[in-house]
Amino acid sequence: MAAEGADRKIDYIEFNVQDIERTKHFYDEVFAWTFTDYGPDYCEFGDGRLTGGFAKTHTVTPKGGPLVILYCSDLEAALSRVEKAGGQISRPIFDFPGGRRFHFIDPEGYELGVWSNA
Numbered sequence: 001m002a003a004e005g006a007d008r009k010i011d012y013i014e015f016n017v018q019d020i021e022r023t024k025h026f027y028d029e030v031f032a033w034t035f036t037d038y039g040p041d042y043c044e045f046g047d048g049r050l051t052g053g054f055a056k057t058h059t060v061t062p063k064g065g066p067l068v069i070l071y072c073s074d075l076e077a078a079l080s081r082v083e084k085a086g087g088q089i090s091r092p093i094f095d096f097p098g099g100r101r102f103h104f105i106d107p108e109g110y111e112l113g114v115w116s117n118a
C-alpha cells in the first residue's frame with residue numbers, strides 16, 4: 001500500500017560507500033541521524049523526516065550527481081560539527097536568496113550542502 005501523499009515525492013536517498021561504520025559515525029556526530037543495519041553491506045539512515053541508505057561498494061563515485069542539501073537552524077554550529085567529525089568544507093558559508101548555506105565533503109567524498117534561513 002502506498003503512503004498517503006508520497007506520490008511523485010523524493011522518498012529515499014542512497015549513498016554508495018566503502019566504509020559503512022565510518023559513514024555512520026560521521027552523520028551521527030554531525031546531524032544525529034539514526035541507523036538500522038541490514039547485514040554487513042547495507043544500513044538505513046533516518047533524519048527524522050526522510051530515510052535513505054548506505055550501500056557498501058568497492059568503488060565510490062561521489063561527483064556528478066544531484067546535490068543533497070540539509071537544513072540546520074544554526075549554520076555555524078553545523079559547520080563546526082562537520083569539521084570536528086572530519087568533514088572538509090568545500091564552500092564556506094555564503095548568502096543566497098532565502099538564506100545562507102555552506103557545502104562540505106564527507107569522509108566518502110560526497111559533497112552536500114547545509115542551509116539555514118536564520
